[in-house]
Amino acid sequence: MTRGLKDAFPMLWSREKVLEYINMHAYLKGIFDEWSREEREEFLDICTGVRGVKTLYDGFFKEIMNPEYAPQRLNDFLSNVLERQVRVTKVLPNDSTRLTDENSLLIMDIVVEFEDGAIGNVEVQKMGYLFPGERSACYSADLLLRQYKRLRDEKKREFSYRDIRTVYTIILFEHSPKVFQTYSRMYRHCFEQKSDTGIQLEIPQKFIYIPLDIFRKKQQNENGSIHNKLEAWLTFFSRDKPEMILRLIKEYPEFKALYGDVYELCRNVEGVMQIFSKELLEMDRNTVKLMIDEMQEEIEKQKEEIREKDEVLKQKDKEVEDAKQRIKELEKQLGEK
Known part of the structure; x- marks a missing residue:
């Protein structure tokens, strides 16, 4: 077994211990035996640190980035994405209408309110949809309307359209749509409405798209360089090779705690098997x-x-x-x- 991750995270189990635990529980062994040989090897490599965990797996991502008990992580990530300091004050209920087939492709979809009243909709998509611009515009409009109704009900006659704050739609693609592939070196795309005459109007909808697959290719072409904190976060989300994990925690030691949480989860073999099974499905x-x-x-x-x-x-x-x-x-x- 590769010693690198085991040295950095001694809580990792050995391959023998993981197999012994699985064989002791008939239910887990039944699940394990249903997987293909390649899937069994991938699972064992993840649990033992031979390969890194894909932090975009649904169960891992929600545990690590949960804004309710680790708000500073989401604050730091979003501050680097938006290129301004933000602080999440609360998580808003996400009652946007979602199509059934869309839910299966979302790793995470949360709506948060910032200290200044702005709203951020953060989505991580396993696979980018067709028509990403039209789709995100629809959900941004839905959030804007929800904000308007909420503020109007709260302030009543004192309500003014000046009370409306920016709605940010932030989408990370694990596998981005084709349209992004033509910009092979650009991993952050920002959109906002502007006039063709120069007149300034406050239109409170902004969109940021981050294709992680393009970032990953760019980083590989640059011998794994991590140029800034945003790239550190994107490395955490998109790279699972042990050498990149070790490089990241060496250059940005604060990420070691995040990986520590991940590998503590890996000690719960049954829980990780459920996450892995769901991911395969x-x-x-x-x-x-x-x-x-x-x-x-x-x-x-x-x-x-x-x-x-x-x-x-x-x-x-x-x-x-x-x-x-x-x-x-x-x-x-x-x-x-």
């Missing part, structure tokens, strides 16, 4: 969803091509009819002569 669903999306996109392209061909055929039919009409006119003129 979601991976299968995501693969199917991606195939459906790609097929739908291909169908739409084919429909567009057919429409274009129909237009060409209609134009040719018109040209033929015009030619026939011209021939008839010529024949008539010839007959008269």
